[in-house]
Structure formats: structure tokens, C-alpha cells
Amino acid sequence: MFEILEKRALNPTVVRMTVSAPRVARKAEPGQFIILRAGENSERIPLTIADYNRDQGTVTIIFQIVGAGTMELNTLNEGECLHDFVGPLGTPTHTEGLKKVCIVGGGVGCAIAYPVAKKLHEAGAVVHSVVGFRSKDLVILEDEFDSVSDELRMMTDDGSHGQKGLVTAALEELIQNGNQYDEVIAIGPLVMMKFVSQVTKKYGIKTIVSMNPIMIDGTGMCGGCRLTVGGETKFACVDGPDFDGHLVDFDEAMARSGMYRDFEAHAREAACNLFRKGEI
Ligand code: FES
Numbered sequence: 001m002f003e004i005l006e007k008r009a010l011n012p013t014v015v016r017m018t019v020s021a022p023r024v025a026r027k028a029e030p031g032q033f034i035i036l037r038a039g040e041n042s043e044r045i046p047l048t049i050a051d052y053n054r055d056q057g058t059v060t061i062i063f064q065i066v067g068a069g070t071m072e073l074n075t076l077n078e079g080e081c082l083h084d085f086v087g088p089l090g091t092p093t094h095t096e097g098l099k100k101v102c103i104v105g106g107g108v109g110c111a112i113a114y115p116v117a118k119k120l121h122e123a124g125a126v127v128h129s130v131v132g133f134r135s136k137d138l139v140i141l142e143d144e145f146d147s148v149s150d151e152l153r154m155m156t157d158d159g160s161h162g163q164k165g166l167v168t169a170a171l172e173e174l175i176q177n178g179n180q181y182d183e184v185i186a187i188g189p190l191v192m193m194k195f196v197s198q199v200t201k202k203y204g205i206k207t208i209v210s211m212n213p214i215m216i217d218g219t220g221m222c223g224g225c226r227l228t229v230g231g232e233t234k235f236a237c238v239d240g241p242d243f244d245g246h247l248v249d250f251d252e253a254m255a256r257s258g259m260y261r262d263f264e265a266h267a268r269e270a271a272c273n274l275f276r277k278g279e280i
Contacts, residue, residue, distance in 0.1 A: 001081035011140055017062075031241065032087065033046050033090050034089065036073075045073065048112040064108045093210070101125055101126070103129045104184060105186075109188030116187070128179065136160035139154070184208070186209050187210040193248075
């Protein structure tokens with residue numbers, strides 16, 4: 001059993017939990033994920049590792065409350081335990097040898113981008129971070145990004161915090177100001193990663209994106225998380241989740257995620273109703 005040591009709401013729908021999981025913490029690296037189950041009969045939920053502390057044996061996850069599984073997870077409080085917490089899974093984000101990097105995070109994707117920025121900062125790299133949210137009330141991890149970034153650009157769609165505009169505009173401005181990045185690492189909604197990759201392709205800057213398709217078993221067996229990258233089929237759970245942004249077929253990934261959206265919405269509604277009635 002995996003005890004929840006700390007739980008905190010980061011905004012109205014995003015929650016951070018720090019979990020006692022010494023064996024996962026010992027091997028965890030930024031970019032990897034875990035699969036958890038709140039209870040014995042609960043849905044399996046894949047979540048990227050947001051932070052870890054090897055000395056304390058803890059792993060931090062950040063999740064958005066979007067359906068019955070995460071609603072159930074959110075009912076657990078400090079001192080209670082998760083039934084399963086399996087990982088670390090997937091391939092760590094490559095950070096070795098990078099001297100100057102721009103991290104671009106969008107929405108709850110910033111939870112995944114932050115440990116990457118932190119690791120690069122601790123390794124002595126120059127880190128510029130561009131983070132984007134719809135509005136001020138949805139901003140997460142601003143202080144954390146500030147503490148590991150040599151330059152931080154905060155963007156909101158409505159201008160209620162930081163600068164009004166898209167992350168792509170801030171990224172392009174930084175590039176045009178003469179910043180020469182070894183790599184841009186973009187983590188957020190598919191459409192954001194697609195347009196970040198288009199910007200960087202123009203300037204010939206290597207770009208890594210973190211893909212987060214539907215995952216079921218997390219072991220490469222079910223095919224749920226397949227993507228086309230450079231004309232080849234890849235599985236995000238074992239080949240990724242990081243891929244070369246200039247090679248990912250984003251249009252196909254967006255079409256597939258759209259295909260699942262209606263099905264998911266129905267399943268989520270049905271599951272939420274059962275959950276509210278206490279039947280699951
Ligand atoms: Fe099943 Fe990746 S989650 S193949």
C-alpha cells in the first residue's frame with residue numbers, strides 16, 4: 001500500500017499528491033510515468049511523475065479531475081493509501097549534455113515540464129521556460145518554474161496573468177532575440193505541441209514533445225497508445241512518451257484523440273453517475 005503523505009489543490013480542478021513509494025522514487029526520472037489504482041477495483045490511471053525525492057522515498061503526481069477515476073482518487077486524503085502505484089514506466093527525458101534549453105509547458109502539461117526544467121537547472125543548463133494557461137485561476141507551479149528558470153515567460157489566453165497570448169509567440173520572440181537553444185522541450189495539449197514544433201522547425205531547433213495518448217495496459221501490449229512518428233508506428237508507453245516533435249504525425253494523433261472524445265465523454269458520464277450513487 002502506498003500512503004498519501006501530502007495532498008494539495010493547485011487550482012479548482014488540479015491536485016498534487018505526494019505518495020510514499022520508495023522503490024519507484026529510487027529509479028524515477030523526469031519524463032517517466034506511473035500507473036495507479038486508488039482501490040482494488042478502481043480504474044488504472046497513468047500519470048506522469050511530477051517530482052520525486054529519493055532520500056525520502058516519495059513520488060509526487062499531479063492530476064486533473066476529469067472523470068470518475070480521478071474523482072475517486074481525489075476522495076483519498078493524507079494518511080490514506082493507494083492500492084497500486086506501479087513504475088517508473090516509459091523512457092526518461094534525455095537531458096544529458098544540454099547547455100541551453102527552452103521548456104514550453106501548456107496547462108496541466110506544466111506538471112510534467114517542471115521536473116525536466118528542474119533537472120536541467122540542477123545540471124547547470126540555462127533554462128528558459130514559457131508556460132501558458134487559459135486564465136489566472138488555472139495557473140499552477142509558477143513559483144516552482146521561477147525557481148529553476150533563468151527566464152520565465154508566463155502567458156495567459158485572456159491576459160489575466162503575465163502576458164496575453166500564446167506560448168508560440170513568446171517562444172518565437174525569445175528565438176528572434178538571439179537565444180540559441182540546443183533543444184526545445186514542449187509538453188502540453190497536442191495542438192500546442194504541433195505549433196511549437198512548426199515554429200522550431202523554421203529555425204532548425206531540435207524539439208522534443210511528450211505525447212500523452214490513451215493508455216490502457218502501459219506495457220506495449222494493447223496498442224491503445226500507438227502513434228506515427230517518422231512514418232513508423234510507435235507506442236507512447238514503451239517507445240516514449242518523448243518523441244521528436246518534427247517527426248510526430250500530430251494530425252493523426254489529434255484525429256484519434258477526437259475519435260475517443262465522444263466515447264470517453266459517454267463513459268465518463270456513466271461512470272460519474274455510478275460513482276455519485278456509490279456503486280463504484
Ligand atoms: Fe497499451 Fe501503450 S498503453 S500499448
